[in-house]
Amino acid sequence: MSAASWSYPTDRVTLREVGLRDGLQLVKRVPSTAGKIDWLQREYAAGVRCFEVGSFLPASRMPQFADVRLIIEEVSKLEGARSSALTLNERGIDDALTTQVDEIVCVVSATEEHSQANMRRSRQAAVDLVGLAVEKAAASDHRPLVNAGIAMAFGCSIAGDVDQGEVLRLAEDCLKAGADIVGVADTVGFAGPRQVLDLCNGMAALCGDRPFIVHLHDTRGLGLSNASAALDAGCRVLDASLGGLGGCPFAPGATGNIVFEDLVFLCETKGFATGIDIPALVGIRDILERELPDEELYGALARSGPPPNVNWAA
Template structure:
């Protein structure tokens, strides 16, 4: 891990815009490359620094990410921006390593059944893949962070319960395979605040001050309650998307990622200085309105505005 700045400094909170990747994964339309560039620029001006921008997959399957290289360049045109891209296998990682992306996310599922359904591999095969991606990175002249996103970490829509011990074992196996960091994803919005709190405490005793990602979905309405619990339990890196862009493949019509704007509001009311100007982020929604007029835009702060109280930034 090199680079001129440290992407997740201790003592700070990082709110990552994943709308350009996870958001666009399930929408029916997507913005032009120029609009993506504008989206990043406006949020960067607002103070955001972390952008998940696409996935290295065959463009025939995911045309919304065909411009991933250009969008990585767009991120890198901003001096302190940190770009993240998904690579689901060694071919994807090879492609990612040919770019200047600063972080590569590989996905494994905490549920064996979902891992099979999602990537047609056993968890063991996925762990091998992670080790191979790390090796490819080490052999390359590039040094992006390798981050493993653990899907279904709070329960699985196929197999139901996912034991917390199994999640923590998988966390250790990912780190053992050479990952630099991991994230826990509530892929289908099953988690409640207690469960979040328990796993965050285990992550804290595993990682201390080192960062890990919390990737929450609002599918069942508890997204921000869970984010609040995770903040209380020491988590400092969160994924979210502008206007809650995205969805849930297992619950048509349901909301997806937690709403970035509302997450910023939550964090500020809790006394975490995000360094982000909320109103500027809200204004960026106009890009989505224009480029994707048929997509549902979520979020309460965009509708209601910030409080008239002086103390809401606690």
């Protein structure tokens, strides 16, 4: 069994809370460290175990992640919880490896155009960085997983259509470079469920008994439909953020990541037991409302409550 299969067992669904990273990417105000800790501790109590908690970048560029080391330390105190963080260059990898982070996340763009415009490097250079992260992680004391995420995998804000064969080749390159787990991201919310089903079928064939991650945004309203399609195709690891926190840099005013609590509900209706307490999760939104009063929150269950009297597990 691979290291990733141990962290992300393929016989059940794992939901990764990325609100503390992706959800904070565009915030107008920086939440307090205490607020972040409250958020992750209460989500942990509600049953969440995987937290993407920030990015290793200079605090001058991303002040919302200045406390990433502290948050990683807090996650490490919670039995069975796992932290991940973005590392976008060698310096970030080195910095991450000085912490107890359980997983470092490298990003490879699906298109050369986006890779050059966003990261000022070629896709091959990004794959090489995955290889470097693998080497450095293997040489580290606590050997975190290396997660390689393919951004813009379902459509690119610059190049438009994305060839799914190219996405699969990049995912394969990342696996060959030693990544423990690969993911595909609908970074700008262009995907539809047929496309997600097709690409995830390809990912399932590529990854075999290794898990893979699908990261979706609800920019155009199809986020949960896409998550449902991903589950149908055998994906067992999905990203989401509480209250759908986070926007889209390419669609001002648009919604962000898929809504964590609604995703839990989707999984439960499909017969996947998540171990996550939905009403408790909904209750945690008050932290976001307090800490990030300028950000809009989304989600249907927070408005309606879960259905009464209905036994979804049946």
